[in-house]
Amino acid sequence: MKNLDDLEFSILFYLQEGVQSIRVLSSLVGVPTSTMYRRIGELEQRGWVKVRNREISLSEKAVLLLKQKFEIIVGVIHVEQQMLDKILLKGSQPKGWEHQVEVIVEISKSEGLDYAVAAETAAYLHTGYQTPSACISYVLERDKKIWIQFLKKRWYEQNFEGEMADIVLLSVRSIPQNISVNGVQCVSRKRVFLEGLSLMGRGLLDSLVISNSLGEKIFLTVPEELTNVVA
Numbered sequence: 001m002k003n004l005d006d007l008e009f010s011i012l013f014y015l016q017e018g019v020q021s022i023r024v025l026s027s028l029v030g031v032p033t034s035t036m037y038r039r040i041g042e043l044e045q046r047g048w049v050k051v052r053n054r055e056i057s058l059s060e061k062a063v064l065l066l067k068q069k070f071e072i073i074v075g076v077i078h079v080e081q082q083m084l085d086k087i088l089l090k091g092s093q094p095k096g097w098e099h100q101v102e103v104i105v106e107i108s109k110s111e112g113l114d115y116a117v118a119a120e121t122a123a124y125l126h127t128g129y130q131t132p133s134a135c136i137s138y139v140l141e142r143d144k145k146i147w148i149q150f151l152k153k154r155w156y157e158q159n160f161e162g163e164m165a166d167i168v169l170l171s172v173r174s175i176p177q178n179i180s181v182n183g184v185q186c187v188s189r190k191r192v193f194l195e196g197l198s199l200m201g202r203g204l205l206d207s208l209v210i211s212n213s214l215g216e217k218i219f220l221t222v223p224e225e226l227t228n229v230v231a
Contacts, residue, residue, distance in 0.1 A: 100135035
């Protein structure tokens with residue numbers, strides 16, 4: 001896991017001026033083209049840039065975030081770092097997200113393990129808006145293997161990256177600030193807001209809903225189809 005570093009911030013800075021090539025970016029930033037290829041690949045994977053026909057541009061996520069207040073940008077980068085290390089698990093039988101949350105709560109109580117429901121799952125529990133597709137939860141890094149062990153006993157198996165999951169475990173050194181919502185430990189609304197911005201897509205809609213109660217304003221500079229959904 002890693003935050004954006006000085007080199008990556010420099011890349012995003014120069015891309016604000018418009019579409020650039022790898023060669024031009026390498027010259028502007030002052031690194032070899034081989035290094036630039038690798039960093040652009042990492043930024044693309046994390047959703048910060050788009051690569052089309054060897055031309056590099058800012059993604060909708062980057063355009064949106066770079067127009068936010070500084071403290072929001074820093075918060076999103078921090079949250080993104082913590083959400084990168086994830087474990088995807090799929091149940092043997094199709095059941096709703098409520099069941100997956102119940103499983104997490106049950107294991108937590110029976111085994112004395114800390115957790116905090118996050119992202120779209122927490123957004124729904126806070127607002128009742130947009131039914132989540134899975135249970136997304138932070139767990140302590142030291143307890144990661146224990147969680148997997150007990151989930152496997154309940155017929156969950158690990159999935160590959162990019163596949164659908166019923167439970168997503170986010171492994172962290174310390175559980176983020178959380179509160180009880182109907183008996184489920186959920187990250188705070190502020191945290192959900194930042195998680196949504198870091199994920200974009202569905203997460204952006206969750207952030208918009210929660211932003212009203214936080215008094216935060218999101219500057220929408222995203223594709224027309226998404227602004228139509230928001231409208």
